[in-house]
Amino acid sequence: MAMFYLLLLLVLVGIVSFVLGPIKVLRNIIAFLGAVTAFFYFLTNIKPGLIYSLNIRVYNVHFEAGFSSMFFGVIITALFIIFLIASFHEENDGAYYLFAYLTLTGALAVLFAKDLISFFFFFETMSLFSFLMVLKGKSDTSFRSAFKYLVWSVFGGYAFLMGTFLKVYYTHSVMIGDISYLAGGVKLLILILLLAPFAVKAALMPFHLWAPDAYKDSKDTFTVFFSGGLSKIGVFGYFLVLFKVFTEIAVKYPYFLKAFAWLGAITAALSGIYAFMQDDAKKLLAYSSISQLGYVAVGFGIYTHFSVVAALFHALGHAVFESLLFLVVAGVYYRTKTTDLRKMGGLIKRMPLSFIGLLFGIIATSGIPPTIGFPSKWLLYEALILKGDLLLTSLVFFASITAFLYSYKLVHGIFLGKLHEEHKNVKEAPLGYAFGTVVLLVPLLVLGIIPGLVIKPIDYIVRFYLKPELGYNLANMNTPLGHVNFPVVGLVMGLTFALSLFIYLIAGKSYRAEQTDNYTATEAIDEDFELHYAGEFYGFMKKAFGRPLTWSFEKILNAFLKLFSFLGEVARGFYMGDARVYLFYVIAFFALLAYLMGGKL
Amino acid sequence: MNGGLLFYGSSVFLMVMGIFIAITGKHLIKILLGIDLFDVGLNLLIISFGYVNGGTAPIFSKYPHIFKNVVDPVPQALVLTAIVIGVAEMAMGLAIVMKIKEKFGTCNIAKLKELKW
């Protein structure tokens, strides 16, 4: 019952905030209280193993809370609160909050759904309302992006539905359960079909095409939830399909898993490359988000105990640092009204807190200790080497190098370099953004130094399905390959930092120089001199990589669309005649029937 | 099936002619006439289905034994209805053609090409 009450609460809060639409203060208070209540209700009342069936007469909706749904549910709900608090600074109407709440309802219901039809129902609900959220986005192109997002999500949903029907057809059960006993290739088909929506949600290539645009064009604060929270549904789905529906996949379809892992690695690498070629902060982050989710797919594809632990930990990490990055960029947009990296710069002096947030965000994105990005990457590499797929390992490593490139481009474009004239009087991002930034920094650092805090619940999720190989306690992690004590890494970094700082402090004094007080050979510079180098930042990479950078999945898609338009034109051509032609169709039809049925008449 | 080959033949001929005219004709009224011809042929066909060689009209009489050879009355009733309906259809069709002539200024069917996109 608790699950139903939770969902009902969310819907009701959404409706109330819609009704209260014009009364902004009251609406915001209700929306905020609703989210916080939902979060604590989730934490206190929903326990793994809770089962609830809702009979709507036509159909029984089955809910069940498991460890995995708890894990993802907490992430999603927490991010929702952060999104909500920041979103109060934007100009939003009541419908925006209604859609937001219904999106959350759909997402949580997806986590709880125990049978495939309800799963589809809530998945589509989530897609529909998140589509409306994107539609209410900020820029002129949000319509196009929202449309793209809708079509892709529905594509995923329909693939899932097809898989569902195949499953029901062969097993006569709609419950999410093991189908490993099924024979034949249909199982592989079901597997691929069931995975498709999650590949779309988690933006696995080649299903990622919607993501950069949708992330870019949705409202900035919503992107925090969109990228950090909703993509977790995709990860949850990987887990669901690969573990709950197919328990023997590693034995039966090792090559599928291998392909999945490679797909993940290619996603991570290519998106990384696309990311550092972007000049728009949100688009860069969108690709970075896709890239990071690629690692998660790799973790699932390797399918060993600690690779999956790594994947789930990385999903959590992605939720933390990607949300943090989007939140900071949202705050910057709020103040500067731009996300174009070429038009910003030097904001470090104006928005120090945002800078700190972004700095730690990119450190975590790059996987540098002692942040939340490191333990998962470390585990993933150990798993990869243990598995012995060295080329895959190299590709993943390549992807993580691209992370340094785009991370630096982001921080440099926004915060470093020369402060632009029109941003001279910009203030720190308002309270709602700052709150989220500070809150997200806590898990980012704490879980980076003591990952054991969440490794334990994750291990609980995975242990049930795979032979436990990972030794861990609060501080240490042991794999057959190696061993890391994370607090020690943090401690050593702290110590050496203290030492460096000591050297810095005892050395001679320094004075503060103006930005124009620069070495430029013989060039005389003044305020108008363009010192900020942000456009074409890695421009020479185009020369280095050449044609492959211009390749794009979009071209394949376009060819596909062209095929459909051609078919459409052909079909439409049928209806373009005049009355005589139509009459001729009728007669020809009967002539044909008579010919075909000739024997029977 | 008491009608002669002549009845069937001529009615089928009328139907085919009607369809042919309707498909090949360019003038709207010609097309309508083709359809009408088709209807007429059909009606004739139905009548001939019910026809009995040398039969008499199906009228209730005091002396039923005299009228042993009665044609089937139902097709005739049906055809009466069908004729009425056909007339109504023609009327509606011609009304539309009149309006078309008014608006398009032509009765050439090839010129009626507004509805494509």
Add this chain to the structure above:
Amino acid sequence: MVSPILVIALSLFFAFVIPLLGMVSKKLPRLVPPLAMLVNLWILITNIKFVSRGAMLVTTAGLKPPIAINLAIDRFSLLFVILIQLIGLLLSVYYLSQDNRDQRFYMLFLLNILGASGIVMTGDIFNSFVFLEILEISSFGLVASKKDRKALEGGFKYMVIGAIGSSLYLLGIIVLYLTTGSLNMAEIAKLMPHIPESIKLFAALLLLAGIGVEVELFPLNAWAPDAYHGAKDEISTQLSSIISKAGIYLAARIFFTIFNGFYALKIIFYLGVITFVIAELAALMQKNVKRMLAYSSIGQMGLLMLILSLVAKRGDVFVITTVILLALNHAFGKGLLFLSLGALSGGNGEYEIENLGGNGRANPLAGFLFTVGALSIVGMPFFFGFWSKISALISLMKTNVIYLIALVLVISLVEIYYYGNVIVNLFRGEGKKYGISIVPAAVMILFALFVIVFGIWPHPVFQIAQSAAVSLIERTTYISSIIGGM
């Protein structure tokens, strides 16, 4: 209990009263159709509890079937006739707000509803032809009633195809009559096993011609985009929500009750698939929203007929329930789409996507209603369309045509694509603002309410549809309740 024959009689009476009232006052004719529909609905509702699983027989001229013309109403027919009258009522209320109409329009409208109701209620196959003709002739008039070039062209095309189709339908009836010697549906159904296969097939094909025109099956549906496109928005609603529903009923009645499945349903199956695919693909490329809706309508009807034909594979109640659900979704969803499109385009015939750009934002209510209709038609959750689409897929699964599920889903994606495109365009940029008066708005909201309320709580509709489906499936009960023993 009031005799349902009054539905037909009163409609006819009201239709011919209109010119008389028109002489008294210009405004009076407008009030007649709603009144007639209300009376009809009341009559039908009083009959609900008397209609059991079998058919309720309403005799005329005091003769028992199979001799005289009679009405045979079972729950299936009752559901359809109530649907038709209900939509008729909503539409006639919609017309109340428009004062520039000719009184003859209202006559045609009433006759149209009358024809549709007659088709649904009659137990006599020739009578169904008569009502079909009434329906068609009045709809030619209705389509052409806009009297501009497009409407006239659409009306003419519809007329040509409709006339040939119904003539062939008549021929089919005659063939059946010659072999069974009866025009009563139940009687023919009873004698069906004795008819030679070839005659049966011949008759079925001819009947299919007449019905195929109404239900917009593939080669017979070429008129449909033109007629929908040319006609006024309300008439397009009527075409999709009333006329095609009568066609579905007739198809179910003839090919299931009379022919008991048989070969014809196989043909309908293939035609349904082809219709569905071709029409939806044609809609994909359509820049004119109204014509796009027309294609979508045809596609929906194709899906419907294809599901209906599955009943041959396994006489399953669920399949027919699905057909009813799809029909209801189509009636309300598509009706809503046409009406709200009218409101969005301001009634001036600008249906191109570019011309509609931003109109949804300028007219939020109409834009919202259009969105609701579109989402329901594509089968999004929380709308009635979701349940009908899921039921359709379940029907496909139950009848072992699993590969068709993939096809339906792919085509649904195509649907999402073009509807999504329109919706997105409606809210993009600055549009033109058109007023919307209260009566049409109320009617549209009622349409939308159906789709939303029963989308969230589909159980009542499911139950009604199921009992109606049971009534259709048990054809022996139907036959024996009309002509006794089998």
Add this chain to the structure above:
Amino acid sequence: MSILYFFLYLLLVTIIGLLYMGAARKITAHIQNRYGPPVYQPILDVLKLFAKKDTASHGIMHSLGPVIAYTGIAATLLFLPLGNHTPLLHFNGDLFVVLYLLVVGPLGMALGAGESANSNATIGIARALSMMLGYEIIFFMATLPVFYHYGTASIYRVIQAQGAFPDWAAILFPISFIAGLFALQGLMGEKPFELVVAPHEIASGPMVEYGGKYLGLLQIWHAVGIIVETGLFVDIFFGPQSILWFFAGTFIVFFATVIVNAVMPRFRIEQAVRFYWGLPLLLSILGILQVYIWR
């Protein structure tokens, strides 16, 4: 006490690194037929830089950049076994900890240089990061077969698994070793990959705005960097069994890179990246194939 030991250890390695730098200058000078400064010259330079007052700073990050850079390299050093010698807090020196800590240095320098708003500095950083896309991946791929072969991700265990001369990984995996040498040249930032500093083009790149104590910190960062980078290479490919062997090995490797540096011209940046994506990549893939065949 152990903390003091740490500091001494760090100091020692820093001084050795500075001496390496001095040696490099001397070697280069001899190749170019000059006399060159004394070997201890870099130590004097650093002391002078630290003592300098009145240094320009462009802001807090500009100041912290060198500090973070030195933090990163010092932390890396503490996780790197020097032959069989291991610092107190090591846990068998995991490769990935080392690799990720190794990036902190360049990142810190990049952050600091970025705030100076000097385009030369930023271009230098962009080049540095792009170069990473070339050499890091090659270096990684070259070392992978070794770790895979010995079934561990710990550098210390790799050292222990190797023995005296013929048991070196360099001899077991010659192809990977050569690929690693290519990568090392880029990792050290020596010619022909000396694009980041490139004094003639971008006025020593990231360093352009740095002087005084900042430059001093960057100098000792560079000095420790030499030991760490060559040390990593030596640890993996030569398995030095004692600390003396370690330093000998690093010096030999460093000597080789310096000689190459002295005689080579400079690539353009896209040439450099493309170079790495050619022959070295092929070699490293061949190395991986070799370990597959061996197993």
